[in-house]
Amino acid sequence: MARAASHYSFDHEHLLSIEDLSPLDISHILDLADSYAEATRAGRRPDPVLAGRTVVNLFFENSTRTMSSFEIAARRLGADVVSMPVANSSVKKGETLID
Template identity: 55%
Template sequence: MKHLLTIRELSADQITHLLDTADSFRDISKREIKKVPALRGRTVINLFFEPSTRTRTSFEIAAKRLSADAVNISVSTSSVSKGETLLDTARNLEAMAPDCIVIRHSSAG
């Protein structure tokens, strides 16, 4: 699993590829049906430890438009509310073998 925390970890070619791919989705976003099968059969877990409307919603919409199964977890309904640590939560979710885990937390990295 690749962890992307900052673009400093990417080569110039990887950044260019990422931007070119994003540009191709601009055309898709203008279509009546905005879904593509890029992540069909994949599972994305979005885990947000702080309040968010735009970011959480944008990640959920992105996963769904890429045809992924999106699972959205808010900290208030997770075991964190019972004292589970961020690391334990991440390990438990990783054990479920999702294809991607998106975490928004106030801690860096």
């Protein structure tokens, strides 16, 4: 897979839906994922590009493997991680996520 252009600027602060992404955004994300996978296969850790950031994962369906893989990926990139299965949250009682 081709490398994403180094001058590309991903200007989304929050990623809530793939529908918010352009084809160029998606291509850039896949190129980055490929470079991170290559680094892992070579025994290197990717740059901690999420250091000092907090990633909040919301899961509307129970999936231990998916939740774990998202947590591991974010931690490998240096993030603090909070994962919330919605089934165990106040959303189940009718509160909105904004609350």
